[in-house]
Amino acid sequence: MHQFTAKVFNFVVDKTSVFSKVKTRVETLSLNRQKMAKDCLFVSDLHGKVNRYEKLFRHLEEEPPAALFMGGDLLPASILHSFRAGENMPDFVSDYLADKFMRLKEKLKDNYPRVFIIMGNDDPKIEEQALLEHEKKGLWEYVQGRFVSFGAYRVFGYAYVPPTPFLLKDWERFDIHQETKPGCIPPTEGFRTQNSNTVNQTIEDDLQNLLLNQDLSKTICMFHSPPYQTVLDRAGLDGVSVDEQIIDVHVGSVAIKNLINKKKPYMTLHGHIHESSRLTGKWTEKINKTTAISAAWEGPGLAVVKFRVDQPDHAERVIL
Numbered sequence: 001m002h003q004f005t006a007k008v009f010n011f012v013v014d015k016t017s018v019f020s021k022v023k024t025r026v027e028t029l030s031l032n033r034q035k036m037a038k039d040c041l042f043v044s045d046l047h048g049k050v051n052r053y054e055k056l057f058r059h060l061e062e063e064p065p066a067a068l069f070m071g072g073d074l075l076p077a078s079i080l081h082s083f084r085a086g087e088n089m090p091d092f093v094s095d096y097l098a099d100k101f102m103r104l105k106e107k108l109k110d111n112y113p114r115v116f117i118i119m120g121n122d123d124p125k126i127e128e129q130a131l132l133e134h135e136k137k138g139l140w141e142y143v144q145g146r147f148v149s150f151g152a153y154r155v156f157g158y159a160y161v162p163p164t165p166f167l168l169k170d171w172e173r174f175d176i177h178q179e180t181k182p183g184c185i186p187p188t189e190g191f192r193t194q195n196s197n198t199v200n201q202t203i204e205d206d207l208q209n210l211l212l213n214q215d216l217s218k219t220i221c222m223f224h225s226p227p228y229q230t231v232l233d234r235a236g237l238d239g240v241s242v243d244e245q246i247i248d249v250h251v252g253s254v255a256i257k258n259l260i261n262k263k264k265p266y267m268t269l270h271g272h273i274h275e276s277s278r279l280t281g282k283w284t285e286k287i288n289k290t291t292a293i294s295a296a297w298e299g300p301g302l303a304v305v306k307f308r309v310d311q312p313d314h315a316e317r318v319i320l
C-alpha cells in the first residue's frame, strides 16, 4: 500500500516536472517570438571607438535583442593609416570585434542575437575577408549586396556612398551620373586597399541589378548612405563654397532616394552623416510608405535605435 502510494506520488512528481518543462519550453518559444517582433537594435558609425563598443556589448548582454543591425563605418582609422604607411595593420576585426562577439555568444547561448553587418566608406575593403571568415563561426551575417531572411522579413545591405572629399574610395561610387559634386573627389581617383574593375559603375546601376526585380515590401534595407534631400543626409556645409560654387548641404544618394520612391522598401537603415540629427533635430523620416532611420551620431556616447519590426514607426533612439 505504502509502496503503491509512493509509486503514484513519484509518477505525479515526474508528470509535474515534465509538464513544467513543457510549459517552460512553450513560454520560451513565445518569448522568442515576441522578442523577434520586438527588440531590434540599430547602430552605425562606431569608427572603432572602443568606448562605444563597450557600451554596445554591455547593453547587448543586459538586454539581448532579437537582432542587431550594424550600418557600416565600424573600424578604426588606424587600419588605414598602417596600410598607407606599409606597416602591419591592427587586426581589429579578429582581435577585438570577433573576440567580443564570441564571448557574448558563449554567455547568451540561445539568446544570442542575429547580427547583420555592412561596411562603410571609412572601412578599408581589405578587411572584408576577415568579416567573411568570422561569419563562418556564426558571429554575424555579412549582408553586403545580398538578402537574408529574418522571420517573415528579409534584410539587404549596401555599403557604397556617393563621392566624398575623402581619399579612400573602396566603398564609393558615382551616384546616378559619372559626375562629382564640387569639393568631392571622384571614385576614379583617390586610393583603394583593393583593386576594382567597376570604378565607373554607379549606385543606380548596382541598385537596378540587385533590387529592381525584387519585392521589397517586407525588406529592411541597410544602406550606409542616407537618401538625398532628407533630414538624414543634412551635412554641416552651410555657407561653404568651392571655386565660387555653393556646396549642396544634402550629401545623400539620389539613386537610393529614387529606389525608395520607386520600390517602397518596408524600412531603410542609414548612417554616414554624423551631424544630420544635430542639424535637423530628426533621425527618422517617412518617405511614402517607407520608414527611413539613421543611427549616425556625432556626440559623445553611442546612439542606439530600438525598434520592433512590426512597428517601425514607433522606433526610439537612446544615447548610451
Ligand SMILES: [Zn+2]
Pocket (backbone or CB within 6 Å): 045, 047, 073, 120, 122, 272, 273, 274
Ligand atoms: Zn562615419
